[in-house]
Amino acid sequence: MAEHPSSQVHFVDVVQHLIDEIEIRLASVPQKNGLAQCSDVAMINLHEGKDHLVIIAGVGGDLLLEMVRSIVSRHSSLMKTNRLDFILCPVRQLHKVRQGLNDLKLGLISEKIVQDNKLFYEIIQVSNQSPVSISLVGETMWDLSNSEHIAYRNIMIEHYQKQPSHQAKLLLGLYEKIK
Numbered sequence: 001m002a003e004h005p006s007s008q009v010h011f012v013d014v015v016q017h018l019i020d021e022i023e024i025r026l027a028s029v030p031q032k033n034g035l036a037q038c039s040d041v042a043m044i045n046l047h048e049g050k051d052h053l054v055i056i057a058g059v060g061g062d063l064l065l066e067m068v069r070s071i072v073s074r075h076s077s078l079m080k081t082n083r084l085d086f087i088l089c090p091v092r093q094l095h096k097v098r099q100g101l102n103d104l105k106l107g108l109i110s111e112k113i114v115q116d117n118k119l120f121y122e123i124i125q126v127s128n129q130s131p132v133s134i135s136l137v138g139e140t141m142w143d144l145s146n147s148e149h150i151a152y153r154n155i156m157i158e159h160y161q162k163q164p165s166h167q168a169k170l171l172l173g174l175y176e177k178i179k
């Protein structure tokens with residue numbers, strides 16, 4: 001909130017007591033640009049004439065993609081004049097999310113691998129103003145001089161080696177090409 005003083009920062013959850021806790025925390029910070037709302041995030045209203053960044057983390061890939069789809073389809077007019085970015089951290093179904101973002105014509109800004117509590121996550125920033133297509137395996141996020149990245153790549157390769165489907169074979173080939 002301090003880094004984006006001219007933006008309204010929205011905190012959204014469907015669970016009222018989490019929003020109540022956020023409201024208490026917002027009241028105790030000097031910045032006054034935070035707004036907590038108990039709502040389905042897919043139904044939020046972003047004001048026209050402003051750029052927006054929506055951060056969605058910690059939800060499954062299917063649900064996350066539905067949320068992004070709904071926000072995009074409800075703000076088609078805003079997207080003609082303004083920038084709409086998303087920072088996304090899906091739990092599972094990563095390739096489906098990546099394909100779905102391409103289908104929505106959102107382009108890549110940046111992507112990175114993070115490890116927390118022995119689990120790996122991918123953080124993907126996309127924008128309606130980026131023309132860069134999103135790779136199914138996050139080609140730009142790998143640094144194979146980093147042992148955590150090697151470990152994550154090996155987990156993905158071992159996982160797809162066990163799957164018989166055509167899609168799994170395609171993903172396996174893409175992970176094996178990462179250098």
Ligand SMILES: C[S@@+](CC[C@H](N)C(=O)[O-])C[C@H]1O[C@@H](n2cnc3c(N)ncnc32)[C@H](O)[C@@H]1O
Nearest residue numbers: 012013014015018039040041042056057058059
């Ligand atoms: C695992 S928590 C992650 C919380 C936080 N984003 C994080 O990464 O630490 C998932 C949260 O998403 C909320 N949630 C699930 N579906 C939602 C929806 N449609 N709209 C708003 N919040 C939702 C849940 O109530 C829950 O609090």
